[in-house]
Amino acid sequence: MKNPSTLEELIAALRCLPGVGPKSAQRMAFHLLQRDKPGAHRLAGALSLALERIRHCEKCNSYAEEAVCTLCRSPRRDATLLCVLETPADLLMMEQAQCYQGLYFVLMGALSPLDGIGPREIHLDRLVRRATDGIVRETILATNFTVEGEATAHYVGELLRAKGIKATRIARGLPVGGELEHVDSGTLAQAVMERRDI
Amino acid sequence: MKNPSTLEELIAALRCLPGVGPKSAQRMAFHLLQRDKPGAHRLAGALSLALERIRHCEKCNSYAEEAVCTLCRSPRRDATLLCVLETPADLLMMEQAQCYQGLYFVLMGALSPLDGIGPREIHLDRLVRRATDGIVRETILATNFTVEGEATAHYVGELLRAKGIKATRIARGLPVGGELEHVDSGTLAQAVMERRDI
Numbered sequence: 449m450k451n452p453s454t455l456e457e458l459i460a461a462l463r464c465l466p467g468v469g470p471k472s473a474q475r476m477a478f479h480l481l482q483r484d485k486p487g488a489h490r491l492a493g494a495l496s497l498a499l500e501r502i503r504h505c506e507k508c509n510s511y512a513e514e515a516v517c518t519l520c521r522s523p524r525r526d527a528t529l530l531c532v533l534e535t536p537a538d539l540l541m542m543e544q545a546q547c548y549q550g551l552y553f554v555l556m557g558a559l560s561p562l563d564g565i566g567p568r569e570i571h572l573d574r575l576v577r578r579a580t581d582g583i584v585r586e587t588i589l590a591t592n593f594t595v596e597g598e599a600t601a602h603y604v605g606e607l608l609r610a611k612g613i614k615a616t617r618i619a620r621g622l623p624v625g626g627e628l629e630h631v632d633s634g635t636l637a638q639a640v641m642e643r644r645d646i
Numbered sequence: 647m648k649n650p651s652t653l654e655e656l657i658a659a660l661r662c663l664p665g666v667g668p669k670s671a672q673r674m675a676f677h678l679l680q681r682d683k684p685g686a687h688r689l690a691g692a693l694s695l696a697l698e699r700i701r702h703c704e705k706c707n708s709y710a711e712e713a714v715c716t717l718c719r720s721p722r723r724d725a726t727l728l729c730v731l732e733t734p735a736d737l738l739m740m741e742q743a744q745c746y747q748g749l750y751f752v753l754m755g756a757l758s759p760l761d762g763i764g765p766r767e768i769h770l771d772r773l774v775r776r777a778t779d780g781i782v783r784e785t786i787l788a789t790n791f792t793v794e795g796e797a798t799a800h801y802v803g804e805l806l807r808a809k810g811i812k813a814t815r816i817a818r819g820l821p822v823g824g825e826l827e828h829v830d831s832g833t834l835a836q837a838v839m840e841r842r843d844i
Contacts, residue, residue: 454699455709461692464685466677472665478735479664481700481709482754487662492693494659495678495686501652502679511679513650537676556680
């Protein structure tokens with residue numbers, strides 16, 4: 449036996465992190481033990497605390513420490529707008545872009561029947577209840593422009609429209625600073641198809 | 647505030663891992679919370695256990711759970727040979743190569759005066775005591791062929807020879823399967839300089 453089993457277990461446990469293979473896991477374990485024991489203590493504590501405290505916000509379904517998150521409770525947000533996203537990371541990107549003052553609903557995924565992810569798994573019943581609260585006037589579908597994201601936007605759009613809720617989709621087109629010469633033809637074709645008056 | 651503070655702290659704590667920047671840390675945190683809570687529990691436990699249990703072997707200075715590690719206690723190892731290495735990762739590589747049946751001493755670093763790493767920091771007093779136990783006949787210096795590793799091998803070699811202990815250095819040259827056309831000129835020059843009879 450070359451490694452003590454506690455070390456083997458630490459290396460194996462580090463591999464649960466995305467993108468960490470056997471070599472990286474070993475490097476991380478040795479780094480923590482040799483150069484950053486306070487960091488290892490901190491990480492162990494942060495993991496335990498996060499597992500204990502973090503749950504889903506009852507309103508927006510993103511991560512929160514309280515029943516309803518600070519963003520959903522904020523009086524400064526426009527409660528007539530509801531933006532539908534796939535993940536909490538997408539929510540962070542939206543907030544960083546500082547382009548939106550409404551509220552959110554995070555699906556925690558996208559429809560993918562082959563992976564067993566149906567309407568129930570992405571909490572569409574809760575989304576419908578949330579969107580039909582009498583205050584929301586428009587839902588903005590901001591799922592990804594992938595096959596799953598597009599299918600989800602289409603499905604959710606039909607569902608909400610059937611309930612009399614207006615549903616819009618974020619625009620597809622050339623990125624800011626994009627040049628026709630370097631953009632992929634699919635994006636260019638969409639940008640032409642979805643052209644608008646100036 | 648966009649993320650609950652416990653989540654922010656988890657993301658910050660994950661950045662103590664080598665090679666993990668803000669984006670990866672966020673991805674790791676979301677992955678653990680969304681898809682691998684058992685993995686997060688396991689990692690928190692493994693970290694705590696490792697911090698509590700893992701210490702340095704009294705004989706070889708590598709990681710161990712007991713005062714003297716299983717490798718140092720093994721009766722099947724050749725106690726007349728002592729291989730000197732920089733890190734426990736190097737020890738694992740040596741064992742994987744299955745080319746050596748002796749014992750080890752791990753310096754946990756290499757001499758680097760500019761970084762404040764002197765003879766004391768790499769435990770040379772302990773190495774000398776270990777090598778002069780009356781059983782060791784030869785010390786094999788297997789530090790890296792970097793500036794620090796070479797300086798360390800030179801210094802340790804002088805130190806041990808002064809105590810009457812034979813010190814050898816692992817060979818430098820072309821790697822197995824190496825082709826002259828593709829090898830760097832420094833390595834080729836060394837391979838010619840250190841040529842041997844066949």
